[in-house]
Amino acid sequence: MSSAEISRPGDADRAVRAEADRLAASGTGRPGPHLIGVRHHAPSLSAVVPALLDAARPQAVLVELPAEFQPWLGWLADEATQAPVALAAAPAGPEETAGPAFYPFADFSPELAALRWARRNGVEAIACDLPLAHRAAR
Structure with missing residues (x-):
């Protein structure tokens, strides 16, 4: 979700959660960021x-x-x-x-x-x- 798409209350929270979920999933046995x-x-x-x-x-x-x-x-x-x-x-x-x-x-x-x-x-x-x-x- 781009910043242009964040127009309603809660959109930013959903975008941040979605990105955090994507990053967390990337550390499951595949190359990518590992978050601690x-x-x-x-x-x-x-x-x-x-x-x-x-x-x-x-x-x-x-x-x-x-x-x-x-x-x-x-x-x-x-x-x-x-x-x-x-x-x-x-x-x-x-x-x-x-x-x-x-x-x-x-x-x-x-x-x-x-x-x-x-x-x-x-x-x-x-x-x-x-x-x-x-x-x-x-």
């Missing part, structure tokens, strides 16, 4: 993320972080980096109205577990969220 729903700072999930990634054998790991953090992912996943640790960013100029962004990580953060797994296994990690500048533009 994350509850931030969930110790139980961070314990199983490495096994889930081992089973999926992804070519890349996408983590919900702003694109500006891409150059820092290697440092964050480095074994010498000791948690707790955080990534932070601030608007580039006074014309931007978005406030600072702060992303904390602990040893029990599923995102950190995924980044560490990617580094250990030579898999590319990608910060796949919109750039922080996009927040400022709103």
Whole structure:
């Protein structure tokens, strides 16, 4: 369903559900995206993320972080980096109205577990969220 077809209340919800169902079905034995729903700072999930990634054998790991953090992912996943640790960013100029962004990580953060797994296994990690500048533009 395209955005042009979303004209009535509920259409957007149905479109999002349909896309989520399509993506979830693609991980059933066929190549495609494998989605791991994350509850931030969930110790139980961070314990199983490495096994889930081992089973999926992804070519890349996408983590919900702003694109500006891409150059820092290697440092964050480095074994010498000791948690707790955080990534932070601030608007580039006074014309931007978005406030600072702060992303904390602990040893029990599923995102950190995924980044560490990617580094250990030579898999590319990608910060796949919109750039922080996009927040400022709103």
